[in-house]
Amino acid sequence: MSILVVGSVAFDSVETPFGKADDVIGGSATYFSTSASYFSGVKLVAVVGDDFPEEHIRELEKKGVDTGGLKRVPGKTFRWKGRYDFDLNQAHTLDTQLNVFSTFDPEIPESYKESPFVFLANIDPDLQLKVLGQVRNPKFIACDTMNFWIEGKPEALRRLLKKVDLFVINEGEARQLAGEASLVKAARSILKDGPKTLIIKRGEYGALMFNGGSIFAAPAYPLEDIYDPTGAGDSFAGGLMGYLANTGDTSEASIRKAIIFGSVMASFNVEAFSLERLSSLTLEQIRARYAEFKRLTHFEGL
């Protein structure tokens, strides 16, 4: 089955303790699509300016991403500039130029409207709701958000959360949204009035899933060096949703496997700047790292 993703395509300039990259391709929808493309078809809705090179679009298409919903409009593409220090869980934004993204009003092409899987990357929750108004009978909807929207549009975000099946959010943002220091209590509070499943991303500490009374803890892959954490969350979501769409199985057991595939994709992504590593993987490499997660977490029962 295929996934509709709505989010950003951007140019990033990133500095980390391991080096820097200027004006490389980034954006939530780009990372998500590239990651998900190893598992399933992806239909991309986003906007770029007239400065965006055709070759990047061809690259996505080569990976099987349908770019019919990627609008090109006059003006400059969204640009983000950031720095990471040794605490790689924390991005320091140096500059944000929304450019054509500031008037982004996602229009879902007719041929995309029946996509069974929908991923709403981190954009204005009013726009996320607008996307949901255009799709028909989706089987499984997931969304992300950020502190900016939790503070600025809490009501729209709450309306959105009632409509999604899966909500993926950072640890600090989960606490902020629930107004609760205990992460387990924050999770229960978010689930009470919203999605059936909540996944809390903890960067180098992995992820926690809450689903009814069930909790699943996944570690992150222990890497010697994390070159660039940009896009880790969207690569995670791409592997996760890609696996669910591939199998069509959205049971709790399937979501657990999907979280590991998401963690696998995020671990590859942070090994290089931009899409360098994420865009050049083989299925064998992905499966081998999944097997490493199994060894990483294995212990015998009683």
Next chain:
Amino acid sequence: MSILVVGSVAFDSVETPFGKADDVIGGSATYFSTSASYFSGVKLVAVVGDDFPEEHIRELEKKGVDTGGLKRVPGKTFRWKGRYDFDLNQAHTLDTQLNVFSTFDPEIPESYKESPFVFLANIDPDLQLKVLGQVRNPKFIACDTMNFWIEGKPEALRRLLKKVDLFVINEGEARQLAGEASLVKAARSILKDGPKTLIIKRGEYGALMFNGGSIFAAPAYPLEDIYDPTGAGDSFAGGLMGYLANTGDTSEASIRKAIIFGSVMASFNVEAFSLERLSSLTLEQIRARYAEFKRLTHFEGL
């Protein structure tokens, strides 16, 4: 098989966002012994002042802890006062009174010298070395330490690490000891010139074990409320060493199980102040929580 533990017995005064406790029993050897006592015999070496109530010693003895090595000397018992804010991984020390602990010079009773398992809790590494000079043919030695000794006695600590089988340390202290921001590189560097196995404690994020080329990641048990994190690390070590001593099996697979038992004991310990919860468990409760860790981490293979 039995475990020899050398460490502190103390009175703690602790404040957390959930309440406070004054002059309650604490100390690394106390938490360790109580935790390990569910699994194996424990022989305790520590020192207390003449203000230490007999009833606390009787409590330890009722749990099967041999207190023949617990010296009572004139003066006051070691006292620690600390506060935890919402970041429960970080203790803020308000007051430390070493009292009789300042001249602690561990003497191992003759009947303790052949203990097959030895745990050197966090004390001066020169004293830890002195203990090792007194034991005969131990099968398995583990130790803990803290930033104070990493800064103050790095040479003694390095000599000690060459003699132990297992080193248990906090995440921040592992980075500090190795002078390396990458945790995986820090671990490899510590293992290169020291113990065969390294366990890095990450508080609410669980633990990582490094053993040769193998890595094991264990989550912490997701609790709604952590009432008091004091003694979590020593309860962890107690469950871990207790299980190893119980089975006599120190293989990599057995250490993985032992880490889960350690995590189980730490999770009970932080549910209440002092030894309140840790000292009143049943084997059924311990086994049930072990089974919960299995469900918490389970995902299907490829």
